[in-house]
Amino acid sequence: MNVRILVADASHTGYAERICELMYISAQERGTGIAKRSPEYIVEKMISRKAIIALHGDRVVGFSYIETWSHKAFVANSGLVVDHEYRHLGIGAKIKKSIFNLSREKYPDAKIFGITTGAAVMKINYKLGYRPVPFSELTQDEAFWEGCQGCRNYDILLRNNKKMCLCTGMMYDPAEHKSRRSAAARPAAAVPEKVTAHATAVSTKTVIIRIKEQPEKTGTLIKA
Numbered sequence: 001m002n003v004r005i006l007v008a009d010a011s012h013t014g015y016a017e018r019i020c021e022l023m024y025i026s027a028q029e030r031g032t033g034i035a036k037r038s039p040e041y042i043v044e045k046m047i048s049r050k051a052i053i054a055l056h057g058d059r060v061v062g063f064s065y066i067e068t069w070s071h072k073a074f075v076a077n078s079g080l081v082v083d084h085e086y087r088h089l090g091i092g093a094k095i096k097k098s099i100f101n102l103s104r105e106k107y108p109d110a111k112i113f114g115i116t117t118g119a120a121v122m123k124i125n126y127k128l129g130y131r132p133v134p135f136s137e138l139t140q141d142e143a144f145w146e147g148c149q150g151c152r153n154y155d156i157l158l159r160n161n162k163k164m165c166l167c168t169g170m171m172y173d174p175a176e177h178k179s180r181r182s183a184a185a186r187p188a189a190a191v192p193e194k195v196t197a198h199a200t201a202v203s204t205k206t207v208i209i210r211i212k213e214q215p216e217k218t219g220t221l222i223k224a
């Protein structure tokens with residue numbers, strides 16, 4: 001059966017409770033204690049088409065949503081989660097790519113950022129063209145940093161004046177990529193080798209991943 005990865009909408013609101021459950025379980029596992037999202041919040045993201053959902057038949061197996069900060073100058077792709085039984089199949093990377101593309105489509109001039117301790121997310125972000133940045137380059141919107149209050153490391157953040165913590169800040173700045181793209185359009189001799197890296201087309205088409213029936217924790221990805 002296929003796992004479909006698509007922009008969530010009002011038809012998916014019935015999945016909100018289960019998505020909150022998946023987020024809660026994964027936060028417990030990681031021991032970060034990140035604030036529990038309410039089903040109402042998830043529903044609002046679906047209705048405003050600011051979320052990506054992964055479905056295996058009628059089972060929700062992954063999710064992520066968009067948040068805007070500093071008057072839409074910054075966008076965060078938050079709440080990324082993949083159901084345990086469906087991990088290591090490439091679903092997380094595909095959701096992240098789709099939510100990234102949706103963010104670029106909706107907010108083409110915004111800087112896209114995240115903070116994470118997760119190796120998988122760092123890897124995915126890097127492939128999308130994010131680079132590690134100090135917290136001072138991220139949104140200074142108080143409301144964003146208040147979201148860290150549920151984390152057990154919040155005292156470390158406060159102790160460091162919100163300038164650093166255990167998470168790594170990562171950011172994709174479209175302005176940097178614009179200049180890379182225009183450099184890439186110049187004659188080949190003038191183009192340094194690295195400028196073509198991370199060129200990312202904007203596309204929010206549904207992505208299909210075909211997986212084996214009854215995937216196990218280490219299931220096999222047949223085709224991405």
Ligand SMILES: CC(C)(COP(=O)(O)OP(=O)(O)OC[C@H]1O[C@@H](n2cnc3c(N)ncnc32)[C@H](O)[C@@H]1OP(=O)(O)O)[C@@H](O)C(=O)NCCC(=O)NCCS
Pocket residue numbers: 026027030079080081082083086087088089090091092093094115116117118119120121123124
């Ligand atoms: C993070 C998460 C979404 C990854 O989902 P996934 O579907 O298993 O990820 P993918 O299969 O697409 O893997 C993407 C890459 O990360 C790597 N990866 C996956 N899990 C990893 C782990 N635990 N440690 C290190 N690398 C990992 C994969 O090998 C892959 O690398 P590759 O591109 O070189 O092959 C999933 O583990 C999850 O839901 N975790 C709990 C919630 C969470 O941590 N969210 C992020 C909050 S910032």
